[in-house]
Amino acid sequence: MKKSNSVGRSAFRVFIYAFCIFLAILSLFPFVVMFINATRSTFEIQQSGVSLLPSSYLASNYAVFTGKTFDPLKGFYNSAIISTGSTALAIYFSVLTAYAVVAYSWKMRQAFFSMILAVMMIPAQVTSIGFYQFMYRIGMTNNFLALILPSIAAPATVFFMRQYMLASLPLELVDAARIDGSGEFSTFNRIILPIMKPAIATQAIFTFVASWNNLFLPLILLTNNDKYTLPIMVSLLRGDIYRTEYGAVYLGLALTVLPLFIIYFALSKYIIAGVALGGVKG
């Protein structure tokens, strides 16, 4: 009886592994096809869509890809500016706001925190018409600041920072700094920010990736070719100019995935831990 039970258990474990391996292949398969096809000619791809072996057309695909209207390096540069700017602002001001809520007792504190919770889930997309018209009227379309400055108010990040602060920031430290004659603002910059490093690291990754991948707002605000971000350039791969150039399309997609792959697999430990902790990003 006991033996058959353990045989059953082993069979079940084999099934679980097989199933998980299947899911892992499912996650990776589209990207493997993409990377291999980026090296194959359009003719080869049309003969058979899947191949296990790379071919030798990487350079010619790249020539076709960059020979059209856009410059991927420019897109990369624009995306990097916007994502870096908004991540820096979101992180700094979210920690500052969380500190205001945690470290000081002020009359409106509870109401303020409730407001942050209430607006946390409202996506920018549903108010984009008013945002676009507002930016259009003050001449801020095609200006990266319109995409960077709103990050100063990042309710979900404030919420996360507050939870982390409550759990791991000893307020006695603040008192000690006061006794040493440190000003409140300098205490924040010199003592609080360094303590928050682990929380800052995880949130910085998520904010950066979210900003890097954002399509909707850049698409409506940036109409000038020079200002296009990487996702907008990706969306051009869907257009008529690449209709039959499959090799170039795969290569273009691969180039946008590659940096994310490198960041992800280098930082995966922190990212997975951050997802498990957060549960805020939807």
Place this chain on the structure above:
Amino acid sequence: MKKRKHLSYAKYGYIFSIPFIAAFIIFSLYPTVYTAFIGFTDLKGLLKTSINVLQDPFANFRLILNNASFKLSLVNTLKIWMINFIPQILLALILTAWFTSNHNKIKGQGFFKVVFYMPNIITAATIAILFNVLFGYPMGPINDVLVKAGIFAQPYYFLTDKSASQLIIAFIQFWMWYGYTMIILVSGVLGINPEIFEAADIDGASDVQTFLYITLPNLRTILLFVLITSMIGGLNMFDIPKLFNLGMPGNATLTTSLFIYNQAFSGSYLYNRAAAASMIMFVIIAFLSIGVFLLMRDKAEVLEKKEARKLARQIKRGELHKEEAVK
């Protein structure tokens, strides 16, 4: 003397909140109010700057609510969300049960989590176009595999099939999000008091019983959170339906966000109608957000109570002076 000093610190709470509040008012609150306002006006057309409130202020809202495309986009959005969410939550629950069971001892969990979550961080625009070419006709990779494996006799033109297009978009969403949901649920299970599981084990409960009667009830809050946030995300679905098949064929993949975008930004410049549609979506999402608000508030309160208890214990042990703790 001491009291006055504490009062003077309180003002920093206000000062440090000013940047957030200012940015919120300018970039969130004002655009929200402005969107609502535009919904009542005649604002349409490129480069138009004069705004007048309509004689019949609710005309745009009535128009949108009676618009066949808007209604279809709402149905499509909910349909695609449901086809994605139900298998997603079921798979995530099954994986959670396997990964957290004491008896299975699955190795390589870290690896599986990393791989399952990976599609989630890749640019959605890229994924949409990648799937578009993968399902290409006649010799896209998927058709190639299906024909060579003998499953299909000849290539199938997926992108001209309404149901196939909806299913593929639902699959992409499922594929991008089940890893995330699983990681959240596993971390939820790890947060449950292990004594409960030990007690169940001693009482001879099977894995299935333990999962159904202990794990699931304890995950209620997290499941509700996943449900609501996924729904809000689903209602905003834009990148994938826009770039996978441009809302085609026959508007089968037209979602509400895509509808709003098309009204305002793809040649027709009907800002007022797009604003009215946005506000209808805003109201729906606001209702869902109230759910998240209540969940998170309770979670935050529990944490605060824990902190308060910890503080009380410390005071009892004489580790802190009373005045310090009162602050």
